[in-house]
Amino acid sequence: MLLAQLATSMKLLVEIGNTSLKWAPLDAELPGPMVAARHFGSLPIDVLASWEKLESVDGVLVASVGPASVLDAVSSATAAYWQCPLERIESKGEAWGVQIAYQEPARLGVDRFLALIGAQWLAERPDLLAKAGPDPMRAEPKSATAVTATTHPDSEPPQTPEQGCATLVIDAGTAITFDALLADGRHRGGQILPGIAMLRASLLQGTRMPPHQAQDHYTPWGTDTGPAISAASLQAPAALAERLRSALQQETGKVPRLIITGGDADRLAPLLRRAVHLQPDLVLMGLARFA
Numbered sequence: 001m002l003l004a005q006l007a008t009s010m011k012l013l014v015e016i017g018n019t020s021l022k023w024a025p026l027d028a029e030l031p032g033p034m035v036a037a038r039h040f041g042s043l044p045i046d047v048l049a050s051w052e053k054l055e056s057v058d059g060v061l062v063a064s065v066g067p068a069s070v071l072d073a074v075s076s077a078t079a080a081y082w083q084c085p086l087e088r089i090e091s092k093g094e095a096w097g098v099q100i101a102y103q104e105p106a107r108l109g110v111d112r113f114l115a116l117i118g119a120q121w122l123a124e125r126p127d128l129l130a131k132a133g134p135d136p137m138r139a140e141p142k143s144a145t146a147v148t149a150t151t152h153p154d155s156e157p158p159q160t161p162e163q164g165c166a167t168l169v170i171d172a173g174t175a176i177t178f179d180a181l182l183a184d185g186r187h188r189g190g191q192i193l194p195g196i197a198m199l200r201a202s203l204l205q206g207t208r209m210p211p212h213q214a215q216d217h218y219t220p221w222g223t224d225t226g227p228a229i230s231a232a233s234l235q236a237p238a239a240l241a242e243r244l245r246s247a248l249q250q251e252t253g254k255v256p257r258l259i260i261t262g263g264d265a266d267r268l269a270p271l272l273r274r275a276v277h278l279q280p281d282l283v284l285m286g287l288a289r290f291a
């Protein structure tokens with residue numbers, strides 16, 4: 001009886017952002033299939049419905065930069081369904097070979113902290129990179145955990161990141177964060193930009209622009225309001241990514257690896273001029289290390 005319970009019990013990994021909740025069961029050492037859902041400030045009904053069916057959860061690990069109301073709801077569901085401990089992970093100065101650059105590491109968003117830990121894990125364990133997708137240059141850009149080649153018209157010839165290179169970690173969510181991780185695990189620092197939706201919304205809020213349609217527009221020259229805004233909201237973060245990648249290459253003398261995650265990762269990836277590794281569950285990978 002006890003053995004059967006042990007064999008089927010599992011841990012859940014949960015990330016709460018400003019827009020979405022993402023979760024996965026822990027599968028051995030890695031996150032299993034990830035589910036992402038918009039939370040609108042509470043626990044999404046689909047998530048509740050799937051959790052209700054899970055019987056033997058023996059621990060829940062949560063990382064949150066989102067509303068307290070969502071964390072409270074996760075906590076209530078944990079108590080109601082499984083009566084097991086909920087552990088909240090927070091940023092700290094050093095963990096799993098990563099040293100955080102912030103003077104006050106607790107001020108770094110825990111999603112950035114965990115993405116760095118996930119990226120360091122991928123750097124140390126190329127076999128995990130291999131598991132995430134087949135050939136980096138052939139995988140489909142939209143697939144769940146694939147590695148994608150760039151489709152940018154001015155693509156530079158693919159340059160495989162060298163052994164011992166640095167990594168630029170991008171999380172394209174409600175906000176877009178860029179973090180540099182040196183080969184020895186030192187976090188160099190990073191930047192925070194409004195996300196694609198927020199870039200568009202801020203223009204509507206701050207101006208008297210006429211109503212317009214903003215569909216993703218990948219060419220440089222917009223010939224109406226919608227395309228002009230849409231193009232800028234995609235190309236601004238892509239341009240910053242290129243700029244930071246160049247800076248990191250200049251500093252380290254090696255071609256860095258680029259890893260991208262977050263709800264908008266596959267909208268940005270096609271705009272990047274060099275190959276980028278798409279890892280939708282990067283933050284949950286970092287969280288899995290604490291399980």
Ligand SMILES: Nc1ncnc2c1ncn2[C@@H]1O[C@H](COP(=O)(O)OP(=O)(O)OP(=O)(O)O)[C@@H](O)[C@H]1O
Nearest residue numbers: 017018019020038172173174175195197262263264
């Ligand atoms: N179905 C969707 N619902 C909501 N946002 C979506 C959806 N598909 C793509 N997006 C985009 O994903 C972005 C949110 O990304 P994500 O879900 O990763 O955010 P988050 O992790 O909650 O954010 P953060 O961690 O920055 O607070 C939005 O800016 C939006 O442009």
Ligand SMILES: CC(C)(CO)[C@@H](O)C(=O)NCCC(=O)O
Nearest residue numbers: 065107108109110111112175192
């Ligand atoms: C920037 C976001 C919103 C991205 O999710 C999050 O990481 C956060 O709230 N960070 C705190 C500020 C910081 O990282 O410096």
Ligand SMILES: [K+]
Nearest residue numbers: 017111171173
């Ligand atoms: K995030």
